[in-house]
Amino acid sequence: MNLQRIADKLGIAVDRLQSLQDTKISESSWPEPQLLRFDKEISGIEAGTVIFRNGEIVWGYPSIRRPLMLEAAIKRHFIDSVAVEEKMNGHNVRITSIDGDVVALTRGGFVCPYSTEVATRLLPEDIFEEKPNLVLCAEMVGPENPYVSQDVYPTDSIDLYLFDVAQKNQRGTHGVHKTHEIAEDFGLKKTAFFGEFPRETAHKRIKEIVIKLGRQGREGVVLKDPENRVAPLKYTSSESNCNDLAIAFSHYNDYALDFFLSRAVREGFQSVEWQESVEERRERARRIGESILLPLTETIKNKQQGEIIMQRIKIRVKSLATARGFEYHLRRCGIRAIFDQPLPDDDGYTIGITKIIMSTNDKTEALLNGEMW
Amino acid sequence: MNLQRIADKLGIAVDRLQSLQDTKISESSWPEPQLLRFDKEISGIEAGTVIFRNGEIVWGYPSIRRPLMLEAAIKRHFIDSVAVEEKMNGHNVRITSIDGDVVALTRGGFVCPYSTEVATRLLPEDIFEEKPNLVLCAEMVGPENPYVSQDVYPTDSIDLYLFDVAQKNQRGTHGVHKTHEIAEDFGLKKTAFFGEFPRETAHKRIKEIVIKLGRQGREGVVLKDPENRVAPLKYTSSESNCNDLAIAFSHYNDYALDFFLSRAVREGFQSVEWQESVEERRERARRIGESILLPLTETIKNKQQGEIIMQRIKIRVKSLATARGFEYHLRRCGIRAIFDQPLPDDDGYTIGITKIIMSTNDKTEALLNGEMW
Numbered sequence: 001m002n003l004q005r006i007a008d009k010l011g012i013a014v015d016r017l018q019s020l021q022d023t024k025i026s027e028s029s030w031p032e033p034q035l036l037r038f039d040k041e042i043s044g045i046e047a048g049t050v051i052f053r054n055g056e057i058v059w060g061y062p063s064i065r066r067p068l069m070l071e072a073a074i075k076r077h078f079i080d081s082v083a084v085e086e087k088m089n090g091h092n093v094r095i096t097s098i099d100g101d102v103v104a105l106t107r108g109g110f111v112c113p114y115s116t117e118v119a120t121r122l123l124p125e126d127i128f129e130e131k132p133n134l135v136l137c138a139e140m141v142g143p144e145n146p147y148v149s150q151d152v153y154p155t156d157s158i159d160l161y162l163f164d165v166a167q168k169n170q171r172g173t174h175g176v177h178k179t180h181e182i183a184e185d186f187g188l189k190k191t192a193f194f195g196e197f198p199r200e201t202a203h204k205r206i207k208e209i210v211i212k213l214g215r216q217g218r219e220g221v222v223l224k225d226p227e228n229r230v231a232p233l234k235y236t237s238s239e240s241n242c243n244d245l246a247i248a249f250s251h252y253n254d255y256a257l258d259f260f261l262s263r264a265v266r267e268g269f270q271s272v273e274w275q276e277s278v279e280e281r282r283e284r285a286r287r288i289g290e291s292i293l294l295p296l297t298e299t300i301k302n303k304q305q306g307e308i309i310m311q312r313i314k315i316r317v318k319s320l321a322t323a324r325g326f327e328y329h330l331r332r333c334g335i336r337a338i339f340d341q342p343l344p345d346d347d348g349y350t351i352g353i354t355k356i357i358m359s360t361n362d363k364t365e366a367l368l369n370g371e372m373w
Numbered sequence: 374m375n376l377q378r379i380a381d382k383l384g385i386a387v388d389r390l391q392s393l394q395d396t397k398i399s400e401s402s403w404p405e406p407q408l409l410r411f412d413k414e415i416s417g418i419e420a421g422t423v424i425f426r427n428g429e430i431v432w433g434y435p436s437i438r439r440p441l442m443l444e445a446a447i448k449r450h451f452i453d454s455v456a457v458e459e460k461m462n463g464h465n466v467r468i469t470s471i472d473g474d475v476v477a478l479t480r481g482g483f484v485c486p487y488s489t490e491v492a493t494r495l496l497p498e499d500i501f502e503e504k505p506n507l508v509l510c511a512e513m514v515g516p517e518n519p520y521v522s523q524d525v526y527p528t529d530s531i532d533l534y535l536f537d538v539a540q541k542n543q544r545g546t547h548g549v550h551k552t553h554e555i556a557e558d559f560g561l562k563k564t565a566f567f568g569e570f571p572r573e574t575a576h577k578r579i580k581e582i583v584i585k586l587g588r589q590g591r592e593g594v595v596l597k598d599p600e601n602r603v604a605p606l607k608y609t610s611s612e613s614n615c616n617d618l619a620i621a622f623s624h625y626n627d628y629a630l631d632f633f634l635s636r637a638v639r640e641g642f643q644s645v646e647w648q649e650s651v652e653e654r655r656e657r658a659r660r661i662g663e664s665i666l667l668p669l670t671e672t673i674k675n676k677q678q679g680e681i682i683m684q685r686i687k688i689r690v691k692s693l694a695t696a697r698g699f700e701y702h703l704r705r706c707g708i709r710a711i712f713d714q715p716l717p718d719d720d721g722y723t724i725g726i727t728k729i730i731m732s733t734n735d736k737t738e739a740l741l742n743g744e745m746w
Contacts, residue, residue, distance in 0.1 A: 065745035072743030233745070252638055260633055262746060265625055268669035269740060272677065281670060282663065289662025290655065296641035297654060304645065367642060370445030372438035372606070373635065 001055055009057050009169050012043050025051075028110060031325055033098045037109035048109040052098050056168050058105060058135055061094060064222060064234045068269035071203040074223065077233060082202040083176050083226040084209060086192040087234050088161055089150050089219040090141030095119045096168060097128030110333070113325030115140060117317055122160045127186050134182070137164035137173060139191065146313045146326070146353060152217040157316060162190040163222070175228025196226050206235065207274060214239040238284060241266050242291035250295035251309070253360040264288065299360065304368055309361040310354050318348040374428055382430050382542050385416050398424075401483060404698055406471045410482035421482040425471050429541050431478060431508055434467060437595060437607045441642035444576040447596065450606060455575040456549050456599045457582060459565040460607050461534055462523050462592040463514030468492045469541060470501035483706070486698030488513060490690055495533045500559050507555070510537035510546060512564065519686045519699070519726060525590040530689060535563040536595070548601025569599050579608065580647060587612040611657060614639050615664035623668035624682070626733040637661065672733065677741055682734040683727050691721040 007014040026037045038049040038060065048060030067073025074082060093104045093115050102123065104115035118140060128134060142158040143151045153159065162183050166173040176193075183190040197205050202223075210220055214237030224232045241263045248259050267288055271281050299309055317323050320342060330337045336356045342349035367373065380387040399410045411422040411433065421433030440446030447455060466477045466488050475496065477488035491513060501507060515531040516524045526532065535556050537546040549566075556563040570578050575596075583593055587610025597605045614636045621632045640661055644654055672682055690696045693715060703710045709729045715722035740746065 067743055068740045068746050069743055072741060073745070074743070076743035249637065249641070252634065252641075260637070261625065264622065264633070264665050265669065265746070268622070268625075268666060268673055271666065271670050272673040281666065282659075285662035285666040286655075286659050287662065288665055289658035289660065292637050292661055293641060293644065293654065293658040296638065297644050300641055300645040367441045368445060370440055370442055370447070370449035372446070373441050373638070 001051070001053065006051055006055055006057065010043075010045055010049075010051075011171075012045070016043060030328070031111050031113055031116075033101070033103065033111075035109070035111070039108065048094075048105070048107050050105055050109045054099055056098060058094055058096055058168055059166065059171050060109065061092060061107070061137055061164070061173070062231065064232050066234050066236075066266075068266060069273050070206060070235055071273065073233065074199060074202050074206075077230060078199045078202075078223070078225060079229060081196050081198050081226055082206075083196045083224045084194040084202070084206060085163065085176075085222045085224065086194070086213065086218065087220045087222045087236065088139040088141050088153070088163075088191055089148055089240065090139045090145050090153075091115070091147040093119065093138055093140055093160075094166070095123070095136040095138060096134065097132060102128065108333075110329065112329055113322050114146065114315055114317065114329070117319065117322040118158055119160065121318065123188070124186050131182075133168045133170075135166040135168055136162055136182075136188075137166060138162050144313075144315050146315050146330075149313050159189065162188045173228070176224055176226055177228075191222075194221070210235060210237050213237050217243075236266065238267060238270060238287065241270075242287050245288065245291040246295045249292045250299045251311075251357045251360045252296060252299070253363040254357050300364055300368070303361070303364040309357045309364060311357060313353045313355065314350060315353065316345060316348060316350050317342075320349060323349065323351050374424070374426065379424055379428055379430065383416075383418055383422075383424075384544075385418070389416060403701070404484050404486055404489075406474070406476065406484075408482070408484070412481065421467075421478070421480050423478055423482045427472055429471060431467055431469055431541055432539065432544050433482065434465060434480070434510055434537070434546070435604065437605050439607050439609075439639075441639060442646050443579060443608055444646065446606065447572060447575050447579075450603060451572045451575075451596070451598060452602060454569050454571050454599055455579075456569045456597045457567040457575070457579060458536065458549075458595050458597065459567070459586065459591065460593045460595045460609065461512040461514050461526065461536075461564055462521055462613065463512045463518050463526075464488070464520040466492065466511055466513055466533075467539070468496070468509040468511060469507065470505060475501065481706075483702065485702055486695050487519065487688055487690065487702070490692065490695040491531055492533065494691065496561070497559050504555075506541045506543075508539040508541055509535055509555075509561075510539060511535045517686075517688050519688050519703075522686050532562065535561045546601070549597055549599055550601075564595075567594070583608060583610050586610050590616075609639065611640060611643060611660065614643075615660050618661065618664040619668045622665045623672045624684075624730045624733045625669060625672070626736040627730050673737055673741070676734070676737040682730045682737060684730060686726045686728065687723060688726065689718060689721060689723050690715075693722060696722065696724050 003017055004014050007017040020042060024042050026039050028035050028037055034053040036051040038045055038047055041047045046060030046062055050058045092107050095104045102120045103111055104119040106112050138160045140158055140160050141150055141153045142155040143149050144158040162179055164173040165179050165182050194209050206221060213220060217239060219240040220236030222232050222234050244263050271284055303309055327339050336358055338354045340352035342351045376390055377387050380390040393415060397415050399412050401408050401410055407426040409424040411418055411420055414420045419433030419435055423431045465480050468477045475493045476484050477492040479485050511533045513531055513533050514523055514526045515528040516522050517531040535552055538552050538555050539546040567582050579594060586593060590612060592613040593609030595605050595607050617636050644657055676682055696715060700712050709731055711727045713725035715724045
């Protein structure tokens with residue numbers, strides 16, 4: 001690698017890069033291609049930024065901030081109008097081509113073998129031939145998404161929706177217009193676009209959109225400057241907040257604590273901003289309470305009946321090497337998963353996976369046996 | 374101070390004590406008497422243990438563990454029978470006499486000037502003359518408790534309930550029988566005693582007691598071995614758990630996050646252990662949800678109307694020096710409080726106090742202005 005050139009592209013001094021390489025940047029030598037990963041944001045370089053062995057760089061996708069008071073935040077943040085897109089509930093990948101091979105990177109900058117196989121299958125073959133520097137920022141969603149399995153989208157397997165595009169070796173993304181153009185040119189699906197609204201009234205339309213999405217069990221919206229001049233914001237439906245609470249409480253000892261607090265606080269601000277009636281607020285409270293208590297008691301009862309607290313997911317792969325690779329990938333991400341025997345399918349294999357929710361499993365067993373909290 | 378003698382009493386080596394004194398033990402020189410405080414548990418010595426300048430030691434009150442599954446925990450923990458007492462919701466003090474003066478210590482080992490004045494007023498004068506080494510472990514409760522203001526107990530001011538007794542310079546406490554004896558001998562109130570039940574069936578009676586206490590807005594129970602052979606346990610009502618949630622969420626940015634999780638998880642286990650019907654469980658979920666959302670939206674709305682997020686409390690003191698001392702004490706505990714002008718009362722003063730809930734106040738203001746979470 002030519003360190004000087006890489007440092008120049010990253011916009012940092014070469015000796016700074018050298019010292020980071022010794023300390024803060026992790027190497028990932030598997031699967032091919034080998035790469036260096038920025039685990040965390042360092043020196044202003046986004047977490048998830050990746051330097052491939054051939055010297056090409058893919059920047060991490062910037063994390064999107066969340067307002068709790070929509071109207072105030074929109075007026076504060078946006079310039080004149082607001083483009084509203086769907087925020088889908090899956091996992092975020094950056095897909096590009098390195099030395100002629102399609103590669104799908106996770107948020108953290110790992111090559112995910114499963115996402116790579118899915119991307120290779122779903123993308124048109126010529127896309128990276130025509131645009132060798134293109135980076136597709138896409139959400140992978142569907143019931144066969146092993147990270148976040150959701151069946152509210154129109155797929156019974158796994159699908160890919162473009163939400164932004166970028167270039168290798170260039171910081172920043174290109175925003176709404178360019179994304180729509182690429183999607184059109186290559187026949188890619190893109191996240192639903194709800195329109196562009198004036199800054200002063202956008203919050204009213206967004207409220208309607210979010211309520212409707214919530215009723216369909218969908219997550220929420222991303223708000224973008226149509227000309228890409230300011231960073232996007234995100235905002236979610238009450239159903240999505242409560243769904244997060246439900247997942248968190250069914251695995252209450254495994255999830256970060258601030259997960260709970262943030263979801264509950266979002267609900268409070270949404271209820272105030274939307275000036276809910278006493279009945280609406282009580283209905284929201286009921287939803288929150290049930291999202292907490294019912295999954296929690298289910299988990300406890302399941303454990304009481306001797307079950308293992310786990311999550312069942314399913315993936316479909318063309319090649320068994322992908323499955324083995326994905327097994328290794330989950331392990332290195334600290335997820336304990338047991339893979340079933342692959343079942344031959346149309347032109348590949350279906351594989352059931354059991355994710356063990358270790359900490360909640362063990363803690364619940366201990367508490368049921370009369371141990372103290 | 375004779376370090377060797379103190380080290381012997383504490384059961385540690387003198388050079389260990391010397392090194393702790395240089396590092397881990399804090400000195401508190403105000404108010405009189407001067408003392409050394411064990412801020413945290415060190416070398417097996419309970420947090421809150423205090424060494425007075427005259428060499429006398431008062432051990433910290435051991436923290437009481439909490440089962441989530443009552444029946445299993447009782448069978449696991451107790452030997453034959455279980456004494457059940459009320460757990461009152463106030464603040465826990467250890468009261469003793471040092472060099473002839475009554476001193477009330479907080480959980481952390483500070484002398485609290487207000488609690489000391491209250492204890493001096495409520496205790497019979499001769500108690501420490503007759504029993505100079507006695508340490509009274511008591512709960513101070515009532516609306517004029519500035520730490521935890523509660524109006525469910527039979528006092529419109531502040532009162533003191535004995536729940537255990539200990540000796541200066543001796544580790545451990547004396548338990549139920551001795552506590553009842555001292556209360557009787559000196560005419561002290563003690564925490565309600567609900568009886569002694571066989572280990573095998575105690576959980577059924579405790580459930581009834583806890584449900585009844587909950588309906589009265591009271592906290593729960595402490596379970597003790599009648600012969601003081603094993604450590605006590607505590608268990609609380611759903612109303613108390615939800616009340617904690619309500620307080621936590623009305624000051625959502627000031628309270629420790631695990632506060633939220635632990636209360637919710639308690640509710641889950643109680644609901645499973647008590648084999649609630651679908652309706653009972655939904656009712657509990659509603660209670661949890663409302664405990665979270667309603668105080669939270671109140672806080673946001675109050676701030677929206679320009680109010681400062683704060684808590685109003687009231688104390689009554691005989692001497693203005695006590696009030697000034699208490700003001701200083703709150704400050705050293707990191708609590709920001711503004712004291713009103715004292716109002717002369719029967720034989721002393723009533724003083725309103727405003728506790729500012731800083732973090733929630735500032736965070737809510739920022740979020741209302743459209744800042745991001």
